[in-house]
Amino acid sequence: MFIQWLRENRIASFLLTVIRLYLGVKWIQAGWEKISSGHFDASGFMMGAIKQVSGAHPAVQPWWGDFLREFALPNAGIFNVLIPWGEFLVGLGLLLGMFTSLAVFMGLTMNFAYLFSGTTSVNPQMVLVGMIVLASGANAGRIGLDHWVRTYLEIKFRKKEASAAPLSHSA
Incomplete structure (x- = not known):
């Protein structure tokens, strides 16, 4: 019932x-801070997370530590670009209400990556709020560019579908 209200109610939008x-705003600030500093390097964060894999109750699970050690750290240069620009673009998508579900899904993916790496900060709060936005579907972007983009794509799809439809011949 609550999910239906989130997905359909105008007040909910x-x-x-x-x-x-x-x-x-939170995502765009985080991304812009990293982009504008000009020297963001995630390798220190990754190494810190890898160190948290050991002990009786590790803050970082071994499977995630293996991912960081074997894949992320050797490719830190790629992550040094993906993280700040990903955060910035998620924030931009949410601010504009454009591709809202995709933006919030990607934001949640980053939040969980940070949580898996042993940090909390604002991530649990952003996960909770992000889940609400994701569950609300298209209604979250109703007041935003999603409405216009969806309308444009529907019209374009209908035109393409109409032009591809076979002509019927009567015998």
């Missing part, structure tokens, strides 16, 4: 817009 804007 206004509340979701406020939540979406809040998340967007």
Whole structure:
């Protein structure tokens, strides 16, 4: 019942817009801070997470530590670009209400990666709020560019479908 209200109610779309804007600002600030500093390097964070794999109750699970050690750390240069720009673009998508579900899904993916790496900070809060936005579906982007993009794509798809439809011949 609550999910249906989130997905369909007009009042919910206004509340979701406020939540979406809040998340967007958080993501864009995090990304821009890294981009504008000009020297973001995730390798120190990754090495710190790898160190948290040991002990009786490790903060970082061994499977995630293996991923960081074997894949992420050797490719830190790629992650040094993906992380700041990913954060910035997630924030931009949420602020504009454009590709909202994709933006919040990618934001959640990053939040979980940070949580898997043993950090908390604002990540649990952003996961909780992000899940609400994701569960609300298209209603989260109703007050935003999603409405216009969806309308444009539907019209374009209908035109393409109409032009591809076979002509019927009567015998």
